[in-house]
Amino acid sequence: MRSIRGDLLDINRKERAQTPSLEIDNRIPEERICDFNEVNLQLTPEQAMYEASRCIQCPDPAPCVRACPVNNDIPSAMWLISQGKFAEAAKLYRKTSSFPEICGRICPHSQLCQGSCAQSKHDDPVYTGYLEAFVTCYMRCLEGVEYEIADPIDQSIAVVGSGPSGLAVADMLIQKGYSVTVFDSKPEPGGLLLYGIPNFKLDKRVVRDTIEDLVKMGVNFIGNTFIGKDKTIKDLFEEGFDAVFLGVGTGIDASMKTEGEELPGVWKGTEFLIRSSVDEDILPENMKDGIGIGTNVVVIGGGDTASDCLRTAVRVGYKGVTCLYRRTENEMPGSRKDRGLAREEVATYEFLTQPIKFIAGEDGRLASVECVRMELGEPGSDGRRRPEPIEGSNFMVEADTAVLALGYWPDETISNTTPGLKTHNWGLLETDETHATSVEGVFAGGDAVTGPDLVVTAMKTGREAAESIDKYLTGKR
Numbered sequence: 198m199r200s201i202r203g204d205l206l207d208i209n210r211k212e213r214a215q216t217p218s219l220e221i222d223n224r225i226p227e228e229r230i231c232d233f234n235e236v237n238l239q240l241t242p243e244q245a246m247y248e249a250s251r252c253i254q255c256p257d258p259a260p261c262v263r264a265c266p267v268n269n270d271i272p273s274a275m276w277l278i279s280q281g282k283f284a285e286a287a288k289l290y291r292k293t294s295s296f297p298e299i300c301g302r303i304c305p306h307s308q309l310c311q312g313s314c315a316q317s318k319h320d321d322p323v324y325t326g327y328l329e330a331f332v333t334c335y336m337r338c339l340e341g342v343e344y345e346i347a348d349p350i351d352q353s354i355a356v357v358g359s360g361p362s363g364l365a366v367a368d369m370l371i372q373k374g375y376s377v378t379v380f381d382s383k384p385e386p387g388g389l390l391l392y393g394i395p396n397f398k399l400d401k402r403v404v405r406d407t408i409e410d411l412v413k414m415g416v417n418f419i420g421n422t423f424i425g426k427d428k429t430i431k432d433l434f435e436e437g438f439d440a441v442f443l444g445v446g447t448g449i450d451a452s453m454k455t456e457g458e459e460l461p462g463v464w465k466g467t468e469f470l471i472r473s474s475v476d477e478d479i480l481p482e483n484m485k486d487g488i489g490i491g492t493n494v495v496v497i498g499g500g501d502t503a504s505d506c507l508r509t510a511v512r513v514g515y516k517g518v519t520c521l522y523r524r525t526e527n528e529m530p531g532s533r534k535d536r537g538l539a540r541e542e543v544a545t546y547e548f549l550t551q552p553i554k555f556i557a558g559e560d561g562r563l564a565s566v567e568c569v570r571m572e573l574g575e576p577g578s579d580g581r582r583r584p585e586p587i588e589g590s591n592f593m594v595e596a597d598t599a600v601l602a603l604g605y606w607p608d609e610t611i612s613n614t615t616p617g618l619k620t621h622n623w624g625l626l627e628t629d630e631t632h633a634t635s636v637e638g639v640f641a642g643g644d645a646v647t648g649p650d651l652v653v654t655a656m657k658t659g660r661e662a663a664e665s666i667d668k669y670l671t672g673k674r
């Protein structure tokens with residue numbers, strides 16, 4: 198890496214450390230709430246070179262590289278960008294990441310690379326996320342993306358699930374020369390990248406570009422096929438696949454088990470996001486009838502899905518958009534940055550508030566939510582202070598729509614239809630350190646193994662599983 202970064206003794210670290218950070222602009226809230234387009238404005242090449250030149254080139258192992266789950270060589274990339282060597286920087290990212298344009302947009306950088314940047318001790322960190330997205334997109338537009346595909350190998354892999362983990366497996370194995378087919382129950386591939394994460398965070402065009410690359414390389418995508426229902430894992434082996442990767446995510450939204458939860462107007466988070474923002478022609482058949490927008494929506498939960506639902510509700514036209522959370526803001530698990538953006542877009546927050554009943558109006562639809570005030574008690578087993586109801590503090594919130602953004606569970610259809618496939622922790626797939634499951638030839642990764650996590654961690658497990666599948670199939674040849 199040193200050769201890429203040149204003679205680092207020459208750089209003036211002090212001068213770099215004192216260079217003020219770039220003012221990164223978002224579109225103004227009044228404009229961005231009128232559409233689902235991305236909130237961030239793209240950098241210009243000059244801005245990118247300036248910002249990258251703030252990197253003080255920490256010695257190896259640099260903290261940002263260690264904080265990146267896939268260990269992107271960020272200091273070298275910063276060095277190349279600062280020199281205007283965009284093509285080389287983009288290629289460097291693609292060595293360790295299957296979709297840097299996506300990670301550059303939606304990784305929680307402030308908790309990963311940017312959070313560990315040495316510059317953040319006295320100034321803003323180097324905006325490594327924006328730079329990753331800029332340079333990889335810029336080079337795609339200018340020159341396209343080139344891949345090297347090895348000579349064909351007469352072995353094939355079935356990838357079940359086309360989210361980041363499955364796409365990463367497909368990316369790695371197709372380049373090694375294998376034949377790869379990706380099955381998904383949804384009409385279009387992408388997993389939560391397409392059917393979950395809203396367009397204002399991640400433009401669907403960027404996801405489709407990545408999938409188009411894979412199609413060009415020879416990956417075969419088959420949609421509308423639910424493995425475990427339409428065909429089983431055993432069927433896949435009988436059809437001639439030599440190995441199977443399961444990247445099926447955690448597709449079941451958690452419920453509250455609260456009275457009135459079944460009322461029209463009460464939605465699960467992912468379904469609300471899909472129905473309100475995914476293009477009609479790729480909506481699953483059972484979601485084609487939209488959401489029937491109302492006036493006041495409450496979103497229940499404190500994670501990133503809650504922020505996404507609040508910001509989606511603002512964009513589809515709700516007048517009152519309120520988040521109800523049973524603890525205080527300090528305990529909220531979701532990204533602070535996304536909450537800041539939601540507030541700018543005029544979403545409001547009610548903390549220490551627990552909904553206890555959904556109440557119908559005369560038309561049988563949701564009309565209000567009965568809530569109780571909470572206070573924080575002693576810490577629970579997870580170290581977080583437990584919320585406890587204050588007796589007699591019940592109050593009503595008027596809402597014609599409620600969205601439950603409470604977390605996710607694994608769907609057990611595959612484990613129930615695959616003899617010998619071991620699970621743990623309420624249905625997560627059990628794997629060893631090579632990402633192999635308890636069934637020979639079946640590997641797994643992503644949220645289905647780790648529980649709900651991040652795009653970058655799902656991609657990382659997919660890339661590692663692909664190496665293991667390669668070893669396994671090489672052994673069989």
Ligand SMILES: Cc1cc2nc3c(=O)[nH]c(=O)nc-3n(C[C@H](O)[C@H](O)[C@H](O)COP(=O)(O)OP(=O)(O)OC[C@H]3O[C@@H](n4cnc5c(N)ncnc54)[C@H](O)[C@@H]3O)c2cc1C
Nearest residue numbers: 358360361362381382388389424446643644650651652655
């Ligand atoms: C609303 C929301 C916002 C998020 N925002 C961010 C963010 O900003 N940054 C970030 O890093 N992470 C974010 N995440 C988390 C991230 O999206 C996930 O961690 C990641 O997508 C997991 O990837 P995966 O490959 O494991 O599964 P998924 O992306 O969940 O993909 C699984 C795929 O498998 C398919 N499938 C499931 N069962 C079957 C079956 N039996 N047969 C065929 N196909 C099947 C599903 O249809 C789906 O397409 C967000 C998640 C949500 C829900």
